[in-house]
Amino acid sequence: MSRRDSRLNAKAHECVYGETATSVVSSPIGDIQLVICPRGVHALRMIFDNFELTKCNVAVKSNSGKHDSSNTVSLCVDWLNAYFQGTVNNSDMSLPPICHLSIPDNTATFTQQVWEIIVNEVRYGMTASYAEVAAKLNNSKACRAVGQAMRINPVSIMIPCHRVISSTGATGNYASGRRNDVKAWLIEHEANTM
Numbered sequence: 001m002s003r004r005d006s007r008l009n010a011k012a013h014e015c016v017y018g019e020t021a022t023s024v025v026s027s028p029i030g031d032i033q034l035v036i037c038p039r040g041v042h043a044l045r046m047i048f049d050n051f052e053l054t055k056c057n058v059a060v061k062s063n064s065g066k067h068d069s070s071n072t073v074s075l076c077v078d079w080l081n082a083y084f085q086g087t088v089n090n091s092d093m094s095l096p097p098i099c100h101l102s103i104p105d106n107t108a109t110f111t112q113q114v115w116e117i118i119v120n121e122v123r124y125g126m127t128a129s130y131a132e133v134a135a136k137l138n139n140s141k142a143c144r145a146v147g148q149a150m151r152i153n154p155v156s157i158m159i160p161c162h163r164v165i166s167s168t169g170a171t172g173n174y175a176s177g178r179r180n181d182v183k184a185w186l187i188e189h190e191a192n193t194m
């Protein structure tokens with residue numbers, strides 16, 4: 001793990017709203033780490049060490065932390081199972097609460113607005129370019145800032161940065177270019193289960 005990653009990881013465990021707890025769950029794209037805070041999902045990170053695309057259910061493998069996160073963890077497990085089974089789009093299941101999206105509009109930073117817009121407007125099975133996302137925020141020159149918001153997205157999959165692709169149609173980078181195969185897989189999985 002690079003120094004930059006470990007710094008991001010360290011930060012992912014801290015929330016200004018209170019204590020966090022961490023769970024690791026299995027998934028078809030490898031284990032996923034969930035960091036849960038009092039407001040909901042604080043971070044969702046893929047652990048790529050054991051990456052292999054295998055059909056498997058999302059199930060809790062470990063829990064740590066003093067904060068009782070069991071309710072949010074079970075919402076996440078249900079949502080992720082529906083996501084990977086391809087049924088989440090056709091269900092009335094809503095996204096588990098996400099810490100970073102619970103910010104009043106007038107105080108949200110540009111980065112938080114980007115996360116909010118891709119959750120609300122780049123729906124399951126769709127893709128959008130960085131420029132299109134910037135335009136949705138009435139700031140068509142902000143492609144770079146959109147790219148940066150994608151790079152530091154703390155809640156992968158649920159804040160669907162994998163749906164934001166290059167304007168040439170190229171899939172573009174995922175996990176700093178180390179997991180572009182996962183990005184392509186997620187896009188294809190959604191397209192096949194619309």
Ligand SMILES: [Zn+2]
Pocket residue numbers: 014015016017037038039040041042099100
């Ligand atoms: Zn939080």
